[in-house]
Amino acid sequence: MRLTKTSLRQQLLLWLLLPQLVFCLAGAALFLSITLHYADNAIDKRLIKSANAVAKLIQHQPQIGPELSSKIIATIDSLDDLEIYSIHDSNQRLIAGRAEIALPQTHQPQNDPFFYYQTIDGQKYRVLLQKSAQQSDRTIQIAFNLHERDVYTRNIFLSTAIPLLLLIILTIFFVWWGIGLGLRPLAQLQSMMELRKPQDLSPLALQDAPRELNALSAALNHLLATTEASIDRQRRFIADAAHQLRTPLAGLKSQTELAMRENSPEGLRERLNMVHTSATRSIHLVNQLLTLARSEPGSQTSIPKVHMDLAKIIRDLTAELVPRALAARIDLGCDCFVQDAPLHGNSALLREMFINLVENAIKYIPRDGSVTVRLTEDEKNYIVDVxxxxxxxPDSDKDRVFERFYRREQTGNGCGLGMAIVREIAERHAGSVQLLDAEPHGLIVHVVLPKTELNT
Structure with missing residues (x-):
């Protein structure tokens, strides 16, 4: 049974009280049935005893006159009108007693007692039908008026049902009170959430809460902590971005003001070149900021992942960067030891990650140097080494280069976001990135991306 649009209190009350009510009613019905059963057993014993006494009185009596009838009435103790009798011969003719006691149509008299119910003069009777043991041609019927039995049974039932009803009422009260007491921490949690300001992301503190509510509180606190960390990360990002954009924009404004006051063509060209350099740096910084924002976990739902070939991405982007490497007199090579590398991820982010790694290597190593992009695999991962x-x-700086806006050298047009982007994208794909020393000198950026099963 599925309950909808009901409160938790109503559901608990229903599932706690409904079974108790059903069991109480079933118990009352069973108690009444047992009471009637034992009362009927007592009546049946009395009827058998009366029938045996009548059989002895009419033994060897061919005729039943008024005197014998009086003895029979005295024997069955019918002064209180509880018992009446009738005696029939083998032809089912009444020879003594009350004619109202009818013989059952579907039962032939036997030596064994036979009991059934009959209504006589508007009163319900329990009737015993039995052949006389001494005179088998005679059938004896003794009927017992059940009015007193019914009154007795009703009194017993009422004397039991009234305390039982009071017990049910007390049970309902205590269950209602107990449920309210048990739900009080939940109401406290609701009140705390309703009164809390949207800016308040501090952990919830519940006093004397049950284990189940502590688990809910822990889950809410985890959600609040995650949200607070995400908001703090966005605030730092906005502050850092504003700080980083302020310098190139201020320089751009200064260069344009100087260019506007410049009179000579040579000076104007020089100022415009500086303006172009500042604008190029600003554009690069904005593009890096946008890439970093897209690669953060908070934006995961906005960028879909598709099936791709990591080996093809590595080969293609290496080929695209060869002209830039040649212009910088750098030997750029690609070693793909994996022919096909199926992966479920975001191709745009992965391309941006490896382009950052290769461009950083080209930018910061001396001329006539070499850069190698290497793709290998193990049982569970793809491994890309640049x-x-x-x-x-140096080892002291290997962790700091992943910080946003950290630059080991202040020369060039870098903005200190390249390695931060690499780490965010790697973690976005459940991977990792690590800086290792190359032999005899140099650097290896070690990227590990877990393999994913492709659903066909």
Whole structure:
């Protein structure tokens, strides 16, 4: 049975009280049935005793006159009108007693007692039908008026039902009170959430809460902590972005003001070149910020993942960056030891990650250096290594280069977001990135991406 649109209190009351009510009614019915059963047993014993006494009186009596009838009445103790009798011969003719006691049509008299119910003069009787043991041609019927039995049984039932009803009422009261007491921490939690300001993301503190509600409170606190961390991350991102954009925009404004006051064509061209450089740096910074924002976990639902071939992505982007490497006099190579590398991910983010790694290597190693992009695999992961033979990075800085806007060198047009983007994208694909030393010198950016099963 599924309950909808009902409160938790109503559901608990229904499932706690309804079975109790059903069991109480069933118990009362069973008690009444047992009481009637034992009362009928007592009546049956009395009827058998009366029938045996009548059989002895009419033994060897061919005729039953008024005197014998009086003795029979005295024997069955019918002064209180509880018992009446009738005696029939073998032809079912009444020879003594009350004619109102009818013989059953579907039963032939036997030596064994036979009991049945009959209504006589508007009163219900229990009737015994039995052949006389001494004179088998005579059938004796003794009927017992059940009015007193019914009154007795009703009194017993009422004397039991009234305390039982009071017990049910007390049970309902205590169950209602207990449910209210048990739901009080839930009401407290509801009140705390309703009175809390939207900016308040501090953990919830419940006093004397049950284990089940503590689990809910822990889940809510985890959600609040995650939300607070996400908001703090966005605030830091906005603050860092505003700080980083302020410098190139201020420089761009200054260069344009100087260009507007410049009179000579040569000076104007020089100022415009500086404006172009500042604008290019600003565009690069904005693009990096947008890529970083897309790669954060909070934006995961907005960028879909598709089936792709990681090996093809590595080969293609390496080929695309060869002209830039040649212009910088860098030897760029690609070693794919995996022919096909099926992966479920976001191709745009993965391309951005590997382009950042290769461009950083090209930018920061000396001329006539070499950069190698290597793709291998193990049982569970794809491994991409971007190795160069440059000066490398000291161990003290290997963790800091993943921080946003951190730059080891202040020269060039970098904005300090490349490695932060690489880490975010790798973690977005359940992977990891690590900086290792190359032999005899240089740096290896070690990226591990777990394999994913492709559903066909």
């Amino acid at each position: 190795e160069d033979n440059g000066p490398g990075i």
